[in-house]
Amino acid sequence: IKDVLRKRVSSSLGHLIWPQRPVLGSANCNSSLSSLYLLQYSHQPRILGSDAIQKVVANTDISEMWENDLRPILIERYPGSSGSYIVQQHIKHRLQTLKAGWEIEQDTFQRYTPYGYKTFSNIISTLDPSAKRHLVLACHYDSKFFGQQWHDRVFVGATDSAVPCAMILELACALDNKLHSASRPDLSLQLIFFDGEEAFVRWSPSDSLYGSQHLAQKMVSTPHPPGSKTTNQLQGIDLFVLLDLIGAPNPVFPNYFPNTIRWFRRLQAIEQELHKMNLLKNHPAENQYFRSIVHRGLVEDDHIPFLLRGVPVLHLIPSPFPRVWHTMEDTEENLDKATIDNLNKILQVFVLEYLNL
Numbered sequence: 001i002k003d004v005l006r007k008r009v010s011s012s013l014g015h016l017i018w019p020q021r022p023v024l025g026s027a028n029c030n031s032s033l034s035s036l037y038l039l040q041y042s043h044q045p046r047i048l049g050s051d052a053i054q055k056v057v058a059n060t061d062i063s064e065m066w067e068n069d070l071r072p073i074l075i076e077r078y079p080g081s082s083g084s085y086i087v088q089q090h091i092k093h094r095l096q097t098l099k100a101g102w103e104i105e106q107d108t109f110q111r112y113t114p115y116g117y118k119t120f121s122n123i124i125s126t127l128d129p130s131a132k133r134h135l136v137l138a139c140h141y142d143s144k145f146f147g148q149q150w151h152d153r154v155f156v157g158a159t160d161s162a163v164p165c166a167m168i169l170e171l172a173c174a175l176d177n178k179l180h181s182a183s184r185p186d187l188s189l190q191l192i193f194f195d196g197e198e199a200f201v202r203w204s205p206s207d208s209l210y211g212s213q214h215l216a217q218k219m220v221s222t223p224h225p226p227g228s229k230t231t232n233q234l235q236g237i238d239l240f241v242l243l244d245l246i247g248a249p250n251p252v253f254p255n256y257f258p259n260t261i262r263w264f265r266r267l268q269a270i271e272q273e274l275h276k277m278n279l280l281k282n283h284p285a286e287n288q289y290f291r292s293i294v295h296r297g298l299v300e301d302d303h304i305p306f307l308l309r310g311v312p313v314l315h316l317i318p319s320p321f322p323r324v325w326h327t328m329e330d331t332e333e334n335l336d337k338a339t340i341d342n343l344n345k346i347l348q349v350f351v352l353e354y355l356n357l
Contacts, residue, residue: 032230036132039186040238040312045266045353050277056348057279060174062341069094069173070166074332076154078145079196079210080118087141087165088121091193094169095125100179102172102191103129107218111210114201122211123193125172127179131188132225133236135354137171137347139164139243140197140211140302144326153328158335160325164243165193167340171348178357187238187355194302209302216305234309239263239354241314242303246343248322249336250287254295256315257307263314263354264290270349279345281338289343295319 048056072090077083088106095102107122123141126134143157156162168191172179179189196210219233239260255264268290274280303313324330 030230032228033235036231036235040133043187043238043354046356048349048353052352053274053277053279053349056174056352057274057345060170060341060344060348062337062344064173065166065170065340065344066337069169070162071332073141073162073165074156074158076156077141077143078198079120079142084121084142084195088123091123091141091165091169095172095191098172098176098180100127100172100176100182102127107211107215109214111196111214113210114207118196118210120195120210120214122195122215124215125191125193126188127182127190128185128188130225131184131186131236133187133238134190135187135351136190136192136237136240137168137243137351138192138194138240138302139168140194141165142195142198142211144198145200155328156331158324158330158332159245159247159322160330161197161244161246163247163335163340167243167246167344167347168193170344171351174344174348175352175357178352182355182357184356189351189355190237197302203300208300209305212302213305216309220309234306234311237306237311239314240303240306240311241316242301243347244301244315244317245321245325246316246318247335247340248318248324249339251289251318251322251339251343252293252320253290253316254293254319255290256295256298257313260312260314266353267314267346267350268292270346270353274342274345274349280342283338283342289339289346 073087075083075086077087092104095104102125105124107124108119110117110119139161141161143155144160146155172191192215194211197208197212199207201207216234222233223229224231224233224236255261271288271290275283275285299315299317301315301317303315307313324334
């Protein structure tokens, strides 16, 4: 049972009131921070018209994503494994070949685990590191370590989280021209691929979220823009969008956090518009992905270290989880290509609207 709940926040953590960013004008919000938060709070998307939406849909290609991004990730890739290194190189290579000009940083560190010290490596890809504000898209690229538990079988974590990684890479490829020509010095896009999300043995504060815990602490300690004495990298995050457990058919995404409901509603509106334009495949009107339902529990995932430091979070994880979660059946064969294609389109429109491109 505990393993089934491995991404659930413990009952004690669930009763916490999540930190919010300081109230503008309050004693703990200096003038630089007030100006930054005012820009973040007041930010509005630029809604795409039907012609622009058609262009987005025409530029994304699920078959190319499948071959170029997804299949190279569908290998065993727990932290420290040869597969982990292969996937790291794949992610970096895919982004380095794009003309948008991504600046790629590798955050490598060691942590003690139930199997001794292990090396972890987060990948942070930023379109414009000097921009004051960033929209963050994040996922984890590691797969769960099962050891000899399943004998000769290998866990590849298709939904957990190879597909989210591939979706983010496809977004960078499909929007490359738009992102290359983007000139908004105050707002840019950042992609984060976390290592070490999974527990090695049993989910606990000391055996989980290795990469996100390390990076959140590093970002809160790093001045941003460089040289600033009043603001840090974490405060420069407008919105932290985390993708996880995506790829199974008929997912239902609830909104987990009231303070980001306006962005969740934007996802709903984009889904409805694409449906109305007949741009979504195998998508009956009654089977909306983004549902206005109250989610009573919280899911413990890579957003938690950021959430606890006041970063606004949009958590794109289905409830219930896919039936193949943490089984050897979480494979390519059990993915639903139409669903992934539809979610690619929705996410790409959302990002362009958020960045006002």
